[in-house]
Amino acid sequence: MAIILGIESSCDETSASICIDGEIKSNIIAGQAVHAKYGGVVPELASRAHQQNIIPTVDQAIQAAKIHKNAIDAVAFTRGPGLLGALLVGTSFAKSFALARNIPLIEVNHMQAHILAHFIDDPKPAFPFLCLTVSGGHTQIVLVKDYFEMELLGETLDDAAGEAFDKTAKILNLPYPGGPLIDKYAQLGDPNKFKLPEPQIADLNFSFSGLKTAILYLIQDEVRKNPDFLEENLNDVCASVQQRIVTILLNKLKKAAQQTGVSNLAIAGGVSANSGLRSGLQALGERQGWNVFIPKFEYCTDNAAMIAIAGYQKYLVNDFVGQDITPLARMHV
Ligand code: KG4
Ligand code: ZN
Numbered sequence: 001m002a003i004i005l006g007i008e009s010s011c012d013e014t015s016a017s018i019c020i021d022g023e024i025k026s027n028i029i030a031g032q033a034v035h036a037k038y039g040g041v042v043p044e045l046a047s048r049a050h051q052q053n054i055i056p057t058v059d060q061a062i063q064a065a066k067i068h069k070n071a072i073d074a075v076a077f078t079r080g081p082g083l084l085g086a087l088l089v090g091t092s093f094a095k096s097f098a099l100a101r102n103i104p105l106i107e108v109n110h111m112q113a114h115i116l117a118h119f120i121d122d123p124k125p126a127f128p129f130l131c132l133t134v135s136g137g138h139t140q141i142v143l144v145k146d147y148f149e150m151e152l153l154g155e156t157l158d159d160a161a162g163e164a165f166d167k168t169a170k171i172l173n174l175p176y177p178g179g180p181l182i183d184k185y186a187q188l189g190d191p192n193k194f195k196l197p198e199p200q201i202a203d204l205n206f207s208f209s210g211l212k213t214a215i216l217y218l219i220q221d222e223v224r225k226n227p228d229f230l231e232e233n234l235n236d237v238c239a240s241v242q243q244r245i246v247t248i249l250l251n252k253l254k255k256a257a258q259q260t261g262v263s264n265l266a267i268a269g270g271v272s273a274n275s276g277l278r279s280g281l282q283a284l285g286e287r288q289g290w291n292v293f294i295p296k297f298e299y300c301t302d303n304a305a306m307i308a309i310a311g312y313q314k315y316l317v318n319d320f321v322g323q324d325i326t327p328l329a330r331m332h333v
Contacts (some may be wrong), residue, residue: 002315003067005058005097006308009090010082010110011136012041014053015304018065018072019312024120026064026306027298029096030057036175040166047085054093061304074098074320076106076311078113080328081137087327095323104320106311110331114268115144116313117299117306125264125293132253134277135269135302136162136177139206139249142333144266147313150333153256154204161271163243164208168215168241172230182238183274189239191276194218196244204256206248215241217222223300235245246276250284257290266293273300 001021008015012035017027030053035041037274043297077094080087098105109120115131125144130153133140139156159167197214199207219237222229223268230237258263267281278294285292299305314320 002312003071003073004106004311004315005061005072006108006304006306006311007054007058007075007077007090007094008110008302008304009050009054009086009193010078010080011086011302012046012049013302014050014057015302016058016228017304017308018061018067019070019305019308020065020067022309022312024305024308025067026061027303028061028064029303033183039170039176041083043067043083043085046083047089049087049331050086054089058093059260064257070101072101073102074104074311074315076104076307076314078110078307079107079325080331081110082329083183083322084327084329087329088104091200091325091327099323100131104315105312105323106319107321108307108310108314109331111138111140111331112148112150113306113310115142115150115266115333116147116310117268117295117303118266118293119297119313120299120305120309125291128262129264129266129293130253130256130260130262131250131266131268133269134161134249134267134271136160136166138269139208140333141204141252143260152333153260154252156206156208157201158207158209159212161208161249162269163207164245165271168211171216171219172234172237178272179271179324182242183276185235185238186242186276189235189237191239191243193233193236196238196240198244198248204252204259204310206252208245208248211244211248242274242276246274246280249277250280251280254284254288257288263288263290264293265290268295268300270301273297
């Protein structure tokens with residue numbers, strides 16, 4: 001039997017999870033409301049909140065899994081990518097826990113973990129599969145050949161898809177993180193009301209900065225004509241923005257499927273919680289004859305269950321690290 005404790009602290013969520021023989025028994029997530037009024041994550045405040053949250057979060061995960069902490073066989077933690085100060089809290093905790101209990105330490109790449117969240121529940125994708133990983137910091141199309149054998153086929157040249165949602169929200173005076181709010185209002189609006197541009201990028205890379213500027217100009221123009229424009233059109237603006245972001249993402253995914261001939265398609269990361277992206281992928285998959293994999297909501301945004309499941313796969317092949325390990329703000333899949 002293998003019991004793995006997973007720790008996630010790369011951004012603004014402190015999370016701990018217990019995985020027993022590949023099954024997730026608990027997944028506790030402590031969010032950080034402190035950032036909402038700043039319109040984005042403030043790194044120093046994130047580190048401090050992680051320090052306050054880490055011990056109670058781990059305790060809760062152990063209790064919820066109904067195990068004793070002495071039974072834990074290994075600790076897996078997010079090494080990166082992410083905010084360095086935030087990563088340091090999880091990394092230091094994991095190192096001390098492993099040292100004190102004399103158990104192995106496992107480093108996990110956060111972006112790989114988002115993808116490996118697909119191995120928590122059934123149905124699990126067969127290799128090879130393509131994964132569109134869309135979060136607040138990244139937008140990638142990854143060819144997943146095996147658990148830890150991943151090839152980056154395309155990525156964003158500027159903003160991430162989550163950033164496009166969050167920055168639009170800021171323009172619309174909505175609090176951070178704006179993605180879930182835009183999703184909520186979009187469901188009540190007309191997605192064809194406002195025309196927004198699709199960037200013409202030849203390869204499998206993305207760009208969202210032009211879209212952000214187009215939205216800003218559209219709002220400024222309309223508000224000049226009608227000061228109540230935003231109040232009167234919020235749902236339609238959100239629906240139009242969301243539809244454009246989703247079509248940009250899905251058109252590239254379709255292109256990647258055509259280029260590689262791979263027909264197992266997955267989405268991962270915070271933006272994979274978006275209702276438009278989920279239903280859009282489902283519909284496209286049916287038309288294209290793809291096997292489509294969409295994570296449960298709780299495994300889309302940052303969580304430690306994905307770290308624990310990735311850690312479990314590494315535990316099976318004795319892929320451990322020493323106490324000299326340090327976090328990395330940048331890491332490739
Ligand atoms: O994966 P994640 O939790 O953290 C990072 O690793 O960045 O992703 C957070 C991002 C934020 O930009 C947030 O606005 C976005 O995911 N997000 C959404 C939705 N839920 C979260 N974007 C659009 N629609 C949603 N329902
Ligand atoms: Zn993430």
